Amino acid sequence: MARLFVSLKLRLIAGVLSGPGGGARLVGLIIAIAGALCIMPVGFVLLAAQHGKPDAASVAVVVFTAFALGWLVFPVATFGTDETLDPARLALLPLRPAQLARGLFAAALTGIGPLVTTVILFGAVAAVATSPAAALVGIAAVAIEVGLCVAGSRALVTALSGMLRSRRGRDLGVVVSGLIVLLIFAVNLAIQASVLGGPRSGAGLAVGGTMRSVAAVARLAPPGLTAHAIADASAGRYPVAAAELGAGAATVLLLVWAWTAALHRVLENPDASTQQASRGGRQAAAAGATVARSSRLAWMSGPARRWAGRAWQSRALTTAGRELRYYRRDPRRKRQLVSLAMPVLWILLGAGAFAGSGLGGPGGAARVGGAAGVAGSAAGAGLSAWPAIGAGLFAGLFSSANQFGIDGSAAWIPFAATSRWQDLRDDLAGKSLAGAVLTVPVFGLLYLVLGAVRQDGRGAAIAFALAICACGASSAVATVISVLLPVPVPERRSSAFGGGGAGQGCLAAVATFAGLGVALALMTPVFVAWAMLHSGAWLVVAGPAYGAAAAWAGRLVAARVGFRRLPEMLAVVSRAI
Amino acid sequence: MAANLWKRFGPTIAVAGVHLQVPAGSFFGLVGPNGAGKTTALSMMTGLLRPDAGSVWIHGADVWRDPVAVKAAIGVLPEGLRLFERLSGPELLRYLGRLRKLDRETTEARARELLAVLDLAGADRALIVDYSTGMRKKIALAAALLHNPRVLFLDEPFEGVDPVAARTIRSVLDAYTQSGSTVVFSSHVLELVESLCDRVAVMSRGQVLASGPVEQITAGRSLQDAFLALVGASAAEGTATLSWLGSSSA
Secondary structure, rough: HHHHHHHHHHHHHHHHHOOOOOHHHHHHHHHHHHHHHHHHHHHHHHHHOOOOOOOOOHHHHHHHHHHHHHHHHHHHOOOOOOOOHHHHHHHOOOOHHHHHHHHHHHHHHHHHHHHHHHHHHHHHHHHOOOOHHHHHHHHHHHHHHHHHHHHHHHHHHOOOOHHHOOHHHHHHHHHHHHHHHHHHHHHOOOOOOOOHHHHHHHHHHHHHHHHHHHHHHHHOHHHHHHHHHHHHHHOOOOHHHHHHHHHHHHHHHHHHHHHHHHHHHHOOOOOOOOOOOOOHHHHHHHHHHHHHHOOOOOOOOHHHHHHHHHHHOOOOOOOHHHHHHHHHHHHHHHHHHHHHHHHHHHHHOOOOOOOOOOOOOOOOHEEEOEEEEEOOOOOOOOOHHHHHHHHHHHHHHHOOOOOOOOOHHHHHHHHHHOHHHHHHHHHHHHHHHHHHHHHHHHHHHHHHHHHEEEHHHHHHHHHHHHHHHHHHHHHHHHHHHHHHOOOOOOOOOOOOOOOOOOHHHHHHHHHHHHHHHHHHHOHHHHHHHHHHHOOOOOOOHHHHHHHHHHHHHHHHHHHHHOOOOHHHHHHHHHHOO | EEEEEEEEEEOOEEEEEEEOOOOOOOOEEEOOOOOOHHHHHHHHHOOOOOOEEEEEEOOOOOOOHHHHHHHHEEEEEEOOOOOOEEEEEEEHHHHHHHHHOHHHHHHHHHHHHHHOOOOOOOHHEEEHHOOOHHHHHHHHHHHHHHOOOOOEEEOOOOOOHHHHHHHHHHHHHHHHOOOOEEEEEOOOHHHHHHHHHEEEEEEOOEEEEEEEHHHHHHHHOOHHHHHHHHHHOOOOOOOOOOOOOOOOOO
């Protein structure tokens, strides 16, 4: 049975590779294998190099714990990934749960992940073991740890499988995966900042101290206990080592039992898929909402109310309203919001680590006049320009790239009501407006806080203006690209890290990032004027105005071009991937 | 009216010179086997897919040259294209009402009525992504009818729909055509086409094999028999093999 499951998994991989888009997937697989071939020896050698160092045991404990946690979190964030591991697909086959568990266990052990895990864990063994007996304990510890990883991950995924198959569960998974990426980004930034910030030896000591305190907590849990058995065996404390291995093995057995129980439940109960929301009292609520909306403008005078009512009904605001609902409800939009957090972090880093080119000071103009590439010069305190421009460029890009990709085939609805190019212009304006509603306040709040903390209100205002200017310029370019090169964005179930379609997506990504350069070029007049005027104060008004004008011009171009190719755009974004 | 419509996807010719004349006020059925080109033809007639050659006129306006007049005059229920799934039914209708430049009171009144008639009023907070297939078809029909179009194009409106929802959709369409409006719809359910439509066209391999009043096409037979005769399929086909099927010894 185990062999059957392993061959089923291999066949499914082969089937995916030979199907449509198989070329791109083959490239992905080759990259994954090449990455694994690099990571395995590097991880092994880095860990083995800890041999004889005082923190080796702590490192082993942390590594064992990190792998166990990774195995728990990753499949949940990527929806359990793998068809061969989904017990519900096998529910109709005449298999006993024990047979099924054995088969699924074998399938879970097949793949690059378990291999990478095993090899790197052996690096930890090489770091800690100082005798043949300790090495033997290490081999047992690795076997138990791999068992912990696989059984723990399967038990959790099986227990959550109903939720992971439901629409709400998948939505949550997409957002969680985005947050994990952001967390990794933030941790990376924090480590870089702390390591670069202090003297090198001090940073090293700080990292070592953190490692020891994390290890002291982690060694109380089964993965840490299992890892610590190697150190205890090296020190000749064999009974303690045996007890620790026993605890790890008992946990594996417990997890296998929990997994089998979860399998029973999944096989015997119908799929708890998305529940219909309860229906009571809805009509009353809808009627109430209508009344609330019509009375919202009651405080205005007659003509103002009529004008506001017309604006409210306008196509741009209608589209903006729908987009904002999508930001609230669509996991792909939510991930875009998570991506928006990256520029925010960048600004924070710019304000902290590269403490600045002193925008508030008189010399700021000249320094940013030469901004092409200098990430803030060393002189002076205050807020630097470059992070603000970079963050603005990224924010404009994230909020305006591939405007129709997320609409997908639903783009036919506005297209069916688009009979003049101005309709498309209004749609694009609405989409940009929704992005601005989310971006501008974030930048505003951030620079308000940064200005207060650094006591540099003038610098904060200029940096904010530059960010908005850059945001407008990159939004203009991204809007034009999204009309020329629309890319379907699948509501992908199997991977939360999936982007656009193969080939086309890659091309659009390259075009969009090339667009960053174009956007920067669009800002040239601002840079030139700034360098010539030797003052940044006028930027507070002119920067956002220039950004808004650029975005408006981009929309005009995009609408005129896009209107002529609506059916072609629809055909591309409707393509199933 | 469609004249000499052609569409090619790579090496495949999906529609090869389709001519169709649909009289105003008729209930027109488009039938054909899978892959006959019905969806492609309807997409080209509604301006959602650009034909390689040929032209389409609706009430005297060219679909590709006069989109303002055409898009205001038609309602579409496409097959295989999604709606804005993360909106609720009423939100979708409100959004469409504004796109179609209906005033708010009209949109609200029509949306309420359509949701009630189509039995969707109870689910007005649920997102469309959580709707069943039948509910999706019904909200798509409501979306197509909201601006009271003169011509309605429906691609497989009864596909995957339970009998209760089918009866609801049917009664709405009956009421719509009795007012003198035109319906063009494609379907696999020949009995339904026969009972609903006054005119029918049979498509196969990208071409129209026959088109006209139902009685003329059927010529005294059932539409099913006329259809099979036209597309050249034999009812006995495919039953010659599988001789093992039906024995109890697995």
